[in-house]
Amino acid sequence: MKKILLSLLAALVFFLPGFAGHENLFSYDQSGPETSLAGLQKAEDFVTAHEGITLSDLQLIHPDWVRGLSGSSGSFIDPGSLSGQRVLRIPSFLWGCFLGPAGVIVVYLVAEDNDETRKSFMGCISWALGLTVYYIVAMSAFY
């Protein structure tokens, strides 16, 4: 009996740390994005409060907020795909993320680049996960 208890205790000590770490992975320092994007947040608030303001206006009034800001609205930042060929300047990850399998096909046919196709596939996975969430929510609304 004592041996069994000791074995169980040893097993718990051995296995528990492995399980304990996973919830910690799903956390982040919220001050990170707040600090990094503080200027852009101010710019967003300013644009919201001043309808019709242009990027040129903002660059004159608050150049520090919009330093390095791209003038194109058709592209989005995706650090994972700063290199490689983007379709329509839209990161391959987002093609997959917003359009799912069709996005992967678009990247595959247009970019003809295995790395970009892989990124769009990763986006497709995110898209599928997002759809799953909506499915769960929608179903829970009915049952």
Added chain:
Amino acid sequence: MIKKFLITGLVLSLFLSGYAQNYYRISGEYSIKGKSETAAQLVMGKFYYDKNEGTIIHENYFPKKETWITSDTSLYQIIDGAIATRQTIPDFSDFSIYHMVLNNQLDNFGLEESDFTLESVENSEGMVITTWSPSRSMKDHVGKIMISSKNKNMYGIIFFSTEDKIIKKQFFEDYVLAGGLTFPGRIVEITYSGEKEVYQVTTYKNIRVNDTQQDQLYHFDPANFKQGIRAL
């Protein structure tokens, strides 16, 4: 008695099925903020989708007034009331997230039906955490994925490299309920580049479902726009 139950069940199922098909429009406002060492991005705009029209409209007002429209096999860029560019693409409107949300046709798109296999499930501190591993044929290209959910809503996704290092995290926060559908109000994305973290935050607000007062915003007819197409 049994007959009453059957009739009640039939009426209920007809009601529910009719109600499920009743979502046909969704719109809202969004912003995307991102910053890397060398570039920054701020995009603000509105989106409109009507599944009967089959047209997805992204109307951006910052940093540039332009509209991106997908219709059938065309992707249009509208600037100053004229079609600036048009590109032929596969018809993907039925695969858009807006379409799938409105139709509640999401059951075939979970990871369980992909090339990923559920490796483990655990409950921890109010979260359900699942770990998914890629199929043997994909293991050379992608790593595992971990997903956590809270209160039946997705909370976080973690992407790993093939070397089992974290390459990206996404957090879905501030869910809002609009017309019976929930939508994340904020998505935080953290990309790990060496020792550095790069952030991108997408926010959604003013989500509207089945808007019946602004029909014209959901409709697109290329003939109504000035010519000047530059086909890509």
